[in-house]
Amino acid sequence: MHQNVEEPILHAESEAIGILIVEDEILTALAASATLAELGYEVIDIAATADDALRAATTRRPDLVLMDITLDGEADGITAATQLRARFDLPVLFVSAHTDHRTMARAAAAKPVGYLFKPYTPQQLGRAVAAARAAMPDRNRVGIA
Numbered sequence: 001m002h003q004n005v006e007e008p009i010l011h012a013e014s015e016a017i018g019i020l021i022v023e024d025e026i027l028t029a030l031a032a033s034a035t036l037a038e039l040g041y042e043v044i045d046i047a048a049t050a051d052d053a054l055r056a057a058t059t060r061r062p063d064l065v066l067m068d069i070t071l072d073g074e075a076d077g078i079t080a081a082t083q084l085r086a087r088f089d090l091p092v093l094f095v096s097a098h099t100d101h102r103t104m105a106r107a108a109a110a111k112p113v114g115y116l117f118k119p120y121t122p123q124q125l126g127r128a129v130a131a132a133r134a135a136m137p138d139r140n141r142v143g144i145a
Contacts, residue, residue, distance in 0.1 A: 017041060017133060018043075018060070018061070018062045019062055019064050019065070019066055020044055020047065020057060020065045021033055021043055021045070021066045022046075022048075022050075022053040022071065022077060023046065023047075023066070023068040023071075024049070024068060024070065024071045026046075026048070035122040036066075036129065044060045049071055049075070050075035050076070050077070053065070053071075053080045054080065054083060057087070058088075062090065064090070064093060064113075064133065065084055065090050066093050067092045067093065067112075069094060070098070078103075082109075091113040091135070093113055093115070093128060094110075094114070094116065095117075096116075096117065097117065113132040113136060114128050
């Protein structure tokens, strides 16, 4: 008899980082938030537009941004990521179903710390955030001066 065995979810290191989720699909954002909380990360805010993401980053100062490419409003996630990096030097992990060459090239130009393709499992989200965290400069980590 064949059993489906789920991979274990990777849990955050002892120092949790603050994550801003930028996602225009509320159910997707809430599911990601619940998974990240279960993994020991602190979700500091959820934004649905680039403008909301910039406001949240200004007031909440996340350590990492989980950014969908397609957003409500005029600006997309790539534009928002570029602005977040320029203004605050924030690391961005893109989350998207877009895999076409043009989108991937634009996303790469924004210098993300990673890219997670939708749909994803909680385990894949955990691994992607852990990898993004490992790629983050020490000055962006909580508790590091």
